Amino acid sequence: MLNRxxxxxxxxxxxxxDPPVPALLSRIDCTAGCSVKDSFASVDLxxxxxxxxxxAEWISRASTTSSTTVSHRGWGLVxxxxxxxxxxxxxxxxxGPAGIFDPSLLANDAVTFLAERRGGRVVAGAVLNRSSTVVxxxxxxxxxxxxxxxxxxxxxxxxxALSRGLPLxxxxxxxxxxxxxxxxxxxxxALRVWLLTG
Numbered sequence: 001m002l003n004r005x006x007x008x009x010x011x012x013x014x015x016x017x018d019p020p021v022p023a024l025l026s027r028i029d030c031t032a033g034c035s036v037k038d039s040f041a042s043v044d045l046x047x048x049x050x051x052x053x054x055x056a057e058w059i060s061r062a063s064t065t066s067s068t069t070v071s072h073r074g075w076g077l078v079x080x081x082x083x084x085x086x087x088x089x090x091x092x093x094x095x096g097p098a099g100i101f102d103p104s105l106l107a108n109d110a111v112t113f114l115a116e117r118r119g120g121r122v123v124a125g126a127v128l129n130r131s132s133t134v135v136x137x138x139x140x141x142x143x144x145x146x147x148x149x150x151x152x153x154x155x156x157x158x159x160x161a162l163s164r165g166l167p168l169x170x171x172x173x174x175x176x177x178x179x180x181x182x183x184x185x186x187x188x189x190a191l192r193v194w195l196l197t198g
Contacts, residue, residue: 002029007097010037010193017042034196041190050194056173059185060134061156063165075158078113078125079106087115090122091141114158116142116151126155128162135163137170152176156183 005011011028017040025048028034035053036045078087081103088101105111110131116124124142128135137159142151159168171191172180181187 002027004029004031004033006100008100010035013037014039014043016040019043021045021048030196032196032198036194038192038194041192043194045194048196049198050196053193053195054173055190055192056171057177057187058171058189058191059169059177059180060188061160061168061180061183061185063160063163063167073154074116074118075114075154076117078115081106083115084113086122087113087125090115091125091139112162114155114162116154124151124155126159128159130166133166134169135159135166137168140176152179153183156180 011034012024014024014037021043024036024043025045028036030048034050036043036050038045041055078084084101084103084106085098088098092098092100101113106113110129112128112130114126114128115122124140126140127138129138130136137156140152140155142155156168168185170180170185172185177187
C-alpha cells in the first residue's frame with residue numbers, strides 16, 4: 001500500500017528531466033490531493049487528471065564575503081520548541097494543521113529557522129537547509145518592504161551572514177521572484193507543482 005506524504009510535502013519530486021510518467025505515477029498514491037513537484041517543468045500530467053498548482057523559478061545568489069549593505073536588525077534564530085510553535089503559528093496563519101515542523105528539527109545542524117520579531121511577536125520568517133555546497137532558503141513568510149533590514153531584504157541579509165560563504169538557493173514566483181532578483185538572485189530554471197484534485 002502506498003502512503004501519502006505529510007501536509008505541504010509533495011508525493012513525488014522529479015530528479016531528472018522527462019521521467020517516464022507511468023513509472024513515476026505507479027510509485028505514489030494517485031488519489032485526490034496527490035501532488036508532484038516537477039523540478040524541471042518537463043512533464044505533462046493533465047491527461048492523468050492533474051492540474052498545475054503553481055509554477056516558479058529556481059533561483060541562486062552567489063556567496064558574499066560581507067553582508068553590511070543591509071542591516072538584519074530584528075532577525076534572529078529560533079532555538080526553543082516554544083519559539084518554533086510561535087514561528088509556525090505566524091507561518092501558518094489561520095489555515096492548515098499545526099505541528100508540521102517537529103521540534104527535533106531544532107537539533108538538526110543542517111536546518112535553521114529564522115524569525116523577525118517586533119514587539120516580541122514573529123512577523124516574518126524562513127528556513128535554511130544546509131548541504132555541503134549550497135544553503136536552501138525556503139518557507140519565507142512576511143511581506144516585502146523597502147524599510148532597510150526588514151522583511152525579505154533583512155531575511156536575505158541574515159541568511160547570507162549565516163551561509164558561511166555558500167550560495168543561497170531556492171524558488172520563488174510573482175512578486176517574491178521580483179523581490180529576490182532585487183536582492184541579487186538569478187533565475188536558473190523552471191519548476192512546476194501538479195495537484196490531483198478529483
